[in-house]
Amino acid sequence: MGNKKNIDRLFQEQFKDFEATPNDAVWGNIQSKLNERNSNKRRIPVWVMFSCAVATLVFFVGLSMLFLPANESVEAVVVTPENQNSISNDKFVSAGKEEALFVNKSTEKIIDSKLKVNQSNANMGVMYLKTQKDGLSNESFKIKSEVTSAAVKSKLANRGSNEINSNILLLNKSELIQKPSLVQNSSGEMVNGNNKMFASNKYRYDVVKGEGVVAVAEGNTKVVFNEKLNNQDSSRSASGFLSENNAKNNVIEQTNAIKKFTPITSSNIEEREFTGNLKDNSNDIVEDNVVNFSDDTILVKSEMENSLDRISLVEEVVIDEECKEEEVGATVEKTIDEAVAELEEIQKNEDNIDDNEVAFSKWKIAPNIAPVYYNTLSSGSPIDSELSGNKKKGKINMSYGIGVGYAINKKLTIRTGVNKIKLGYNTQDVAIYPFAEAPVDGRGLKNITLTSEASSLNLSGSSGYSISQIPSSYSLLYDSSLNQRLGYIEVPVELSYKISEKKMKINVIAGVSTFFLNENGIYTETNGIETHIGEANNLNKISYSTNIGLGFNYNISKAFNFNFEPTFKYQLNAFSNDSGNFNPYILGVYTGFSFKF
Amino acid sequence: MSLELLIVKCKKNNRKAQGELYSLYAKKLFTLCLKYSKSYAESEDNLQDAFVTILSKIKQYNGKGSFEGWMKRIVINTALQRYRKASVLDVIKDDDFLEEVVEIEVDHVSLEFLLSIIQELPDKYRLVFNLYVLDGFSHKEIAEMLNISVGTSKSNLSRARNILKDKIEKNEFKITKTL
Numbered sequence: 001m002g003n004k005k006n007i008d009r010l011f012q013e014q015f016k017d018f019e020a021t022p023n024d025a026v027w028g029n030i031q032s033k034l035n036e037r038n039s040n041k042r043r044i045p046v047w048v049m050f051s052c053a054v055a056t057l058v059f060f061v062g063l064s065m066l067f068l069p070a071n072e073s074v075e076a077v078v079v080t081p082e083n084q085n086s087i088s089n090d091k092f093v094s095a096g097k098e099e100a101l102f103v104n105k106s107t108e109k110i111i112d113s114k115l116k117v118n119q120s121n122a123n124m125g126v127m128y129l130k131t132q133k134d135g136l137s138n139e140s141f142k143i144k145s146e147v148t149s150a151a152v153k154s155k156l157a158n159r160g161s162n163e164i165n166s167n168i169l170l171l172n173k174s175e176l177i178q179k180p181s182l183v184q185n186s187s188g189e190m191v192n193g194n195n196k197m198f199a200s201n202k203y204r205y206d207v208v209k210g211e212g213v214v215a216v217a218e219g220n221t222k223v224v225f226n227e228k229l230n231n232q233d234s235s236r237s238a239s240g241f242l243s244e245n246n247a248k249n250n251v252i253e254q255t256n257a258i259k260k261f262t263p264i265t266s267s268n269i270e271e272r273e274f275t276g277n278l279k280d281n282s283n284d285i286v287e288d289n290v291v292n293f294s295d296d297t298i299l300v301k302s303e304m305e306n307s308l309d310r311i312s313l314v315e316e317v318v319i320d321e322e323c324k325e326e327e328v329g330a331t332v333e334k335t336i337d338e339a340v341a342e343l344e345e346i347q348k349n350e351d352n353i354d355d356n357e358v359a360f361s362k363w364k365i366a367p368n369i370a371p372v373y374y375n376t377l378s379s380g381s382p383i384d385s386e387l388s389g390n391k392k393k394g395k396i397n398m399s400y401g402i403g404v405g406y407a408i409n410k411k412l413t414i415r416t417g418v419n420k421i422k423l424g425y426n427t428q429d430v431a432i433y434p435f436a437e438a439p440v441d442g443r444g445l446k447n448i449t450l451t452s453e454a455s456s457l458n459l460s461g462s463s464g465y466s467i468s469q470i471p472s473s474y475s476l477l478y479d480s481s482l483n484q485r486l487g488y489i490e491v492p493v494e495l496s497y498k499i500s501e502k503k504m505k506i507n508v509i510a511g512v513s514t515f516f517l518n519e520n521g522i523y524t525e526t527n528g529i530e531t532h533i534g535e536a537n538n539l540n541k542i543s544y545s546t547n548i549g550l551g552f553n554y555n556i557s558k559a560f561n562f563n564f565e566p567t568f569k570y571q572l573n574a575f576s577n578d579s580g581n582f583n584p585y586i587l588g589v590y591t592g593f594s595f596k597f
Numbered sequence: 598m599s600l601e602l603l604i605v606k607c608k609k610n611n612r613k614a615q616g617e618l619y620s621l622y623a624k625k626l627f628t629l630c631l632k633y634s635k636s637y638a639e640s641e642d643n644l645q646d647a648f649v650t651i652l653s654k655i656k657q658y659n660g661k662g663s664f665e666g667w668m669k670r671i672v673i674n675t676a677l678q679r680y681r682k683a684s685v686l687d688v689i690k691d692d693d694f695l696e697e698v699v700e701i702e703v704d705h706v707s708l709e710f711l712l713s714i715i716q717e718l719p720d721k722y723r724l725v726f727n728l729y730v731l732d733g734f735s736h737k738e739i740a741e742m743l744n745i746s747v748g749t750s751k752s753n754l755s756r757a758r759n760i761l762k763d764k765i766e767k768n769e770f771k772i773t774k775t776l
Contacts, residue, residue: 007699007758007765008730011715014708015731019624020631026645027619031612033649 055550055566059371059589345558362407366417366563366594369400373587374423374486380581381427382538382574383447383484383522388581390427395483397422399588401490411498413507419490422519423586427482430524448522450534480526484536486574487519496551505561507551513569515543540576545569545586559597565590600664607655615652622665623648626672632727633676635716647675673732677742680720699758701765714764721745722757729754 375394381387403417494511520535549567556562569586603621606614626647630640651671658667715723724743728734729750734742736750743750 004700004702007701007762010701010703010706010765011711011730011761014706014711015628015632018628018708018712020628022623022627022630022641022644026623026641026648027616029645030619030648030652031615033645034615034652037649037653 055564055589059566361559361596364405364407364413364561364594364596365402366405366415366561366592367400367402368417368419368563368565368590368592369398370567370588370590371396372399372421372423374425374584375587376425377570377583377585378581380583382582383427383482383536387427387430387482390429393426393428395424395426397424399490399590403492403594405496405594413496413498414494415496415511416491416493419492420487421490421515421586421588422485422487423584424483424485425584426525427484430480430482447536447538448534449537451532480524483523483525483530485519485521485523486517486539488515489518490515492547494547503555505551505553505555507553507565509547509549509551509565509567511547513545513547515545515571515574517541517543536575538575540573543571543574545571549590553594556593559595561594561596563590563592563594601660604655604658604664607652618652619648622668625665626668629669629672629732630676631712632715632731633673633724635720635723639679643672643676643679647672650675669732673728674742677724680724681744699762701762703765703769706765706768710768711765714761717764718757718760722753722760725750725753726757726761 373394373396376392379388379392381390381392399419399421401417401419401421403415403419405413405415407413490513492511492513494509496507496509498505498507500506517539520539521532522534522536523530523532525531547567547569549565551563551565554562554564566587566589569588571584571586574584575582603614603618607618623644627640627644630643630647631637634640634643647668651668654671658664715726718726721743725739728739728742729736736747736754739745739750740747745753
């Protein structure tokens, strides 16, 4: 038998000088891994930078395109008794088509300028302007045009046989989309624009009736930022600041202030009863805060400079609290409760930072809104091969929707949702003329089912011949363009893979979308006026796309993220037969907040 | 070449210097890996991962403390990471384990045998035993590293000791029988 030994010592002694040689292959593996790492390091930033550049470019091009065409159209459609003659001269005479439809209108007589603002459709407030015109040629046909991006429909009704329904762009489309507004029309009715669609945006715009339509069109809009009470404003900015502070983890000084007056406000709330009106107001304020919140995060820097002022503002609110309006209490209470909750979350977060096994939220819900650009990768036309040589111009529309995501693990998330998306593009240089006077080689375009009003029209890609070659007897020739509009309900199924774990998370997104067609229209556009002529008959009711994108998620708090996701979607089978080598794609910059739970 | 110069060159991604550093420390670090792993293959994986980490984070080594200690810490962390991921570190109730001394009578015991019985230990026991007995960490440090309680660390150590003791004794018995 040997010596009794402490087992620890036995191992310690034995292992003291123990050395083992690893396999030579290990160093080889290490080298290859190091190489991989180095090349990865170099590759990712270029890629990310490129994507960022594209995203930024798309974003700004999108913005500019949203605003610019709308301005032109506003100019084109300002039709009032006072200036109609000049409009005619400017717009129609100069187009060199005195014989054309709109020129010889004796439009002084606006018979019925009843204004109706229609709130039924998405971004259309429709106004009917009835006016008389005469001197038209014998063809009785109606051109019914609608401008979806605009708001006003003017109906020029002829006492005789001719009737023209033409739409007039009234409001800047982007304004409508970004700032759903309360429009006050000339008859004093308050009409709700499209607040429902964009519930998060609660800025109110009062359109003040100046000179009827013109006033609206020229943007004589007065912006009223809920300037009801100074107190509200102060509370709003104060609370906006608080939220922002939470996001920035600048917590310490504010924590005390916030906690100090939370009980006061909540007790006040309990004691008070709201009238319906006041409740509404306070809701508005709260929602305003949501908007402010995002604004403020962008303006963090400047906000921070004012932080001291703001803190004093908060304190003023506390002092004034007991003797001032209820809404203030409601707002402050809500936001402060949120603020405190967020502070606690942040503190928890900080405690857990070193812990590798922080529990993470599996589910998230994310409403989004996106400008979407639609265009083709090739030069074909799904309307008719005759138009394949024509220039196509992609249009920017909006998509909005809501998504849910489920985190399979810390890096991989599967997500789906529902988006409502509108798409459109423009085929330039199309000739329109009455069927009876068609040139010999003229024929209707293949994949359009014309409406009854437009059935007497013929269209032709004008690339084949020059307009001057057509005899002047073809009096109703137009040098137009065609707009094809599509609307879909989109159901994406995507995987997103996290490639960066910083405060700003970066994800690679890939997946497929199913598109359910819900809008299909083809419009001619002549001198800024759009006319609905029919719909495409080769569009699939259900189609698919492959999606790839890059997601930038900024943590505002543990549960709340700001998302910015430029995404490219390639449509696979949008057109059933004879897509005419038209390969449409959608480029969208999906922006929104996501909430994890 | 002095170690300082070698480190400087490694910081500049000099592949030759990196190779030199590897050949200088591979054996020592590999031993460490062997103790913390279940098998030879796993040890090699560990060494490989740890060395990639060492070479890519060498810029963070600021010259304070021993370089070897810094590397060892990375190797151990890499090994522990594997088991953290696999979440094998079950929570054991905090029993009051006294610091017992396990004694054993030995005559013939080879290093290979000791290594093999360490590798055969359940993961949680092996890690604690290595950290405490062979690498000199305190129970408090171990508890932090493995995200377990001090009590769990102590109880794991005690169980590890007893398992090892049993195995050594059985081995002794076999050897004496054959002798």
